Amino acid sequence: MKKVLVIVLAALLTLGIVAAQAVEFKEAPMLAEKVAAGELPPVEERLPKAEDVYVMTELKNHQPLEIGKYGGVLTKAVTKVGNWEICRSSTLERPVDFDTNGTPFNNVLKSLESNEDMTEWTMHLREGMKWSDGEPFTADDITFWFYMLHKNNYDGLAYWAPLFQVIDGKEVWADVEKIDDYTVKWTFAQPQFRSNFVDTGDLKWFWAPKHFWEDKVPSSYYMENPIWPDTGLSDEEVMAKFMEIGMELDSVKACGKSGYYFWNHPQMPTISAYITMNEKSDPLVKLVRNPYYWKVDAEGNQLPYIDEIDFLIVNNSDQAILMLESNDSDVDYIVANIKDVIAIEDAMGDGVERHELTSTYWGDGQLYFNLTDKNLEMRDLVNNKNFRIAMSVAVDREQVVNLWYDGLTEPANAAPEYPNFGYNEEWSLRYTQYDPEYAKKLLTEECGLVMGNDGWFHFPGSGDKVSLSVVCSKTDAATAEKYAVLKQYWDAIGIEMNLNQADNYNTICDSNEGWDAAWGDQEISGYKIESRPKQFIPLNLAATWYSFYDTRGSAYNPEFFDLEGDLLKLYNVYQEWLQIPELTDRDEKELEMMQILIDNTWFLAFSTTPSEYYMVRTGLGNWPETMLNEDKFNFQMQFGFNTIYFK
Amino acid sequence: MNDEKTKETGGFFEGIASFFRRDLVSYIIKRILAIFPSLLLISFVIFVVIQLPPGDYVSAYIAKLTGQGEQMPPEVIEQLRADFDLDKPFMLQYWSWIKGIIWTPSNTTWYRLYGSHHNWKYSFSEGKPVWTVIREYLPLTVGLTLAVMIFQYLVSIPLAVYSATHQYSLGDYLLSFIGFIGAAVPGFILAIICMILAYKWTGNPLVGLFSKEMLENGVHWGNIGEFLKRLIIPFIVLGLGGTCGTIRSIRAQMLDEISQPYTLTARAKGVSETKIIWKYCFRAAINPTVTGLGTSLSHLFSGSTVSAMVLNIMIMGPVLYDALLSQDMYLAGAIVMVQAFLVEVGILLADIGLAFLDPRIRFSGGSR
Structure with a gap:
């Protein structure tokens, strides 16, 4: 039944073509002027032949597409970092695209x-x-x-x-x-x-x-x-x-x-709806309407509705907020975090609308252990599930979310978050109950560690203090600040963790030298495992698992470890999953993989992930009510520059 | 009357001629020649320092991609590194860089395409030749820097002289108070306060030197008012620290000079007060300020990086910051080289200015 529904949906999205044959195509006034002046051929000649024109009837979240009005310039203030790629990726047209459930439909x-x-x-x-x-x-x-x-x-x-x-x-x-x-x-x-x-x-x-x-x-x-x-x-x-x-x-x-x-x-x-006019270093990046864009709405109006998208480059997000709030400014929307949202709404009242871009991360503040640690005592310890559980329950997540996000998020462990596929409250809250005494008990009784006179746990064999080197990216100051909050809990149960803020984070991780756990960078995300399988499965391309589980053949990495136990099981289920031809038939295996991941607690998280928010001046149409911050769905593109319009 | 004028004119030219006396000319020539080896040395130090942090442009780039959820296989990373010549030994990289800057022969692709004998290499992050990037930002940087410097001296000199000649008056106290505040408050804090006040009072935080309309159409008569309005905060923020420092320094020097015996003598001989203050005391008092001119040019060039970032002014400082952050070593190196050159030139000009202001200063040993 589900498959039939998917096919019907895909058909609806792609084969509104029939309707196109009956309608007369219309175009933006600015293009009509050019046609009249002989600078452009008529709209019918610019579009594909009638039955091949792409007719849009709904947004990617299946919200019906309103028939918009032509005209206007939409301005977004963006920070400089990565702006150009974001500007361009915002209008990317892919061979097949995906709705917000991950169902593919033909596009180009x-x-x-x-x-x-x-x-x-x-x-x-x-x-x-x-x-x-x-x-x-x-x-x-x-x-x-x-x-x-x-x-x-x-x-x-x-x-x-x-x-x-x-x-x-x-x-x-x-x-x-x-x-x-x-x-x-x-x-x-x-x-x-x-x-x-x-x-x-x-x-x-x-x-x-x-x-x-x-x-x-x-x-x-x-x-x-x-x-x-x-x-x-x-x-x-x-x-x-x-x-x-x-x-x-x-x-x-x-x-x-x-x-x-x-x-x-x-x-x-x-072939995108807009043509980029500037180079990446320009302070104003303009995207102008592509007169040959091949999509129309249900009434035959050639898309896009808005004449021009401008990206105004600023140095930091505070400037963007000030510009949005300013009556004098041209800025129509920005992307803001949850703390800024409240301040913006206070300042702008009805003048601004909030559109949430829900996260697909498996929790915030992810910590994962080096299962192939070269220190054998440490390797044994981090491979012990009870150690990982102890590290989890040692943390008071209620306090963490207050300190990190002013209580605007919820305590959680690493698991799919609402409303993503596989969300399960029990998974999300597993091993989140704050219980430092239980943590100490696990470390002593299940992990065999010995509490020393110095107040720290020691390995029973060598007698060395258990001291984990946690690597994180040096550029990420916020991550380091958040880590300081966690460290106090682990100190309290007698496990020493030292943060190594490294410039060469990736090199350190890839080398398998000098790190026992990694913190807060290569985070696990995806609306499903199929979005980014290598983050979830021990593939040697995967950041989380790094290069040491050789699953592509030793030619890729001379140093590798064999998969064992549940890691092997996970990998084998993944192989079975790969053998299922249709994406939509893979859900059962997907859940099976998730169950293995959750049961093993190979990585921890401490809070739900705060969403990002589009803060948009009131008066823009066709902005979807729900969006997922998912790379596969081309996250920036879910609201569709090609369909939004000024009311 | 005419004879007097001719005499004065002749005196002026004689003054110029005597100013460029032999020891000064040879000093200038020596200093100009010394610029080149010192720049060469600086270039090496710059290259070492820029390469000191672990990793390189590619690792910084990969880290950025990773932050966006992308991953690259090691073989592609190595290919990228090879594409940017980052896999070569340090000395080879340095030699290739400095050799290209000093002289790129006519038979190279670079010369044939760009018609320049100086190849400053390529900016990885900007995706264009380094000199093209510098050319884009230099006019605004130099223009703004010079304008702020002129503003700084035009404001500070009269106020400093007033403050010194009216010591312990209300005006003096007020100026001293403002001076201390200006010197103590970091520029970027002042920038934030100014932007918030502008937003509260006018509804526009005046972010950046140029509005969107100016970025599209340039500055023209229709928007010159708006442009001048947007200059107010940068002038205050970038100029205030220097202005306050200059006021304090000139005031102190002036107070010294005013109490010197030669001032008393001049007064006793009936020389007018204006002439005593401006021709004698001020001329002597300004020496330390002129000495500091050389370095202040460089300071304004990049020292106000944080303020410029807060104000969203795309001058050289923020570009250097971005280049260092992304380990875009050729761009960062070139910007620091340009700065080093400016410091050298600034110091030379300051020395010449000093000699002009104070004939007692000599640049070689022995008597004339």
Whole structure:
């Protein structure tokens, strides 16, 4: 029944196409003026052919889409850190997208299907869909991206995991071929489930505008492929090409992405609702309406409604708050934390609306132990579940939430939080009852530790004091302050914990040297395990488990530990989970994995996670009432720049 | 009358000529030549210091991504490190950096593309050549710095002289009080107070030098009023500390000079009070202030980083801060180099100014 419902929902989201055939398309007045002036073709010619136009009828949380009004400039004040990527990711259009339950629906792709053994995936594009400069969006943009930009690592990240498989410890890439202008076929060496392919959420795009890139790929990056010939261009020629469009580079290495997701070039055509107009260092980043955007509302109005999105860059969040509160300012919304929300509402009254972006973290202030600790006594201790329980019950969480968040959050342990999948109050509150005497009893009777005359526990064998080195990131001052609150409880039961605020946090963790527990950085989150499995499962890519449980073959890491006990069980359930083709059929196994995680208390948390809040000036329509702060759902995008409007 | 004027003009030129006496000229030449080796030394120290914290740009970048919930496999991290040449030994990195700055030959891609013999390398975080980044921020930084300095001296000098000539008067006490407060309150606290007061009184916290409209269309006649309004807080915050310090210093020096025997002699000979104060006492009293000119240029350039961040003014200080935070070593190195150069030039100018103000100062041994 559930599956049927999902299919119906997906159909509703994607196949409102029929309606599109009957409606006359309309456009923003600013575009109509350009059409009248002969600067743009008519809206019908800019959109895909009628049956391929994407008709939006509801938001991602299934709230019905109101028919909006055109016009206006929406301004957000954002802090400088990471602003540019956030500005651009806010308008990302993915092959398939997800509703707030995690159900996938076709987005850029019109449809996709596989052969029986799932080694071939055929994807259909929207006929007549165009890039923001009016050039057609076709199969060539996919094959060119794959062979000329991605597989050769020219885009700076040869790691689009859903596009290769690890077979006998080696990465085996898929191949892609063009069937016709609007159809491509991916071929894998082994069956590739949809859930490991387009539904992972990691496949954020697999295209780039060929017409923009074809004179910007140097020979030095050419990799033999069945479709595209070598451009014959030198590195210098390519850099000169970029200079022509205002990009100053010092090598062709910088021609790709800025390290990870997003292309460096605001000049590159896009298929998003808005075109980025500025570079990352600019104090005002403007996103202007894409006249060729391929989505419309139920009445045939081409989206987006708002003419322009402006990101005003500020140095810190307090400035953003002051600007929102100021009557003189242009700022329409900001993202604020729970403490600021109350102050903003006091200052602005009815002039502001609060929209919650609920967390998907498994609790706040996560602490996890190094299960592969090189100190064998310490390894035995942290692998003892009773030790972890003792560390949990030693903490007075009621006091913690008051000190950390003025009592605005709830005491909790590491578990799925409401309203995420798997939420269970019993899980959330397990081992949260403050009982230092019980903690001491566990340490003595179940862990075999010996209380010394100095008031600290000692190992029975070596006689050494039990002293855990807890590593955390040095840049995170707030985390260190929160840790100081916890330390007093562990001191009180006789367990010494020393915080190492390290600049090279990741290096220390990866080296497996000098840390017994890690605190508050690589936090476990996800609306489901499938969102970020490696955080939950002992994979050697996973931050939490670090590099020492070798589950991808020893080629990746010469030093590894075998999985045993419940860790092995968890891993095996994960393997079974991977073998279930449909994402929606995986819930049972997902719960089984969660149960193992909760039962073992491998990591602790101390409070529910405070939500983030969008504080929005009153008067904006189509802002969803519920949102999840989930990467897979493209968290920033859940309110949809393409659909909000000024009432 | 005309003869007198000619005599005065001739005297002026003679004064200039005698000012640039041989020992001063050779001193200036020596100092200019000394700038280059000292900058070279500074560059090495800068490069060492910037690289001192563990990790590098890539590890800082990975930490940022991790904070956003992203993870990268080790092989990709190593590739990134190699892309940025961060896998090379320290000395090789330094040599490649400094060599490019001193001279990049004509047969390099850099020269052919950018037409410059000085390659300051690439800013990882900004995604463009370092010199392009510096060029973007330098005009506003230098413009604001000089404007604040001029404001500082225009305000402090008359007040200091007034305070000294009216010692223990109400005005003197008031100025002393303001001076102590100004010197004691950190700029960033003052910035926050000013912004809150601006918000309470006008409904606009005046965050940043430029409104959104100015960022879009630049400063023009239509918005010059708004722009000047936005200058008030930065001028107060960036200039107040220096202004108060200068008032205190000149006042103390002036009080010393006013009680000197030469002042009494001048008075006894009937020289006017204005001439005594401004031509003799003030000229002598200003020496320490002029000496401090060199370093104050650098101080304003980056010393007010926290205030500039609080006020959201994108001048060089906050850019340096961001560069250090993200371990963008070439950008941070270049900014500190520019500052070091400014300090050198500032000290040289201060020395020349000092010689101009006080002919007793010599730059070489022996008698003339």
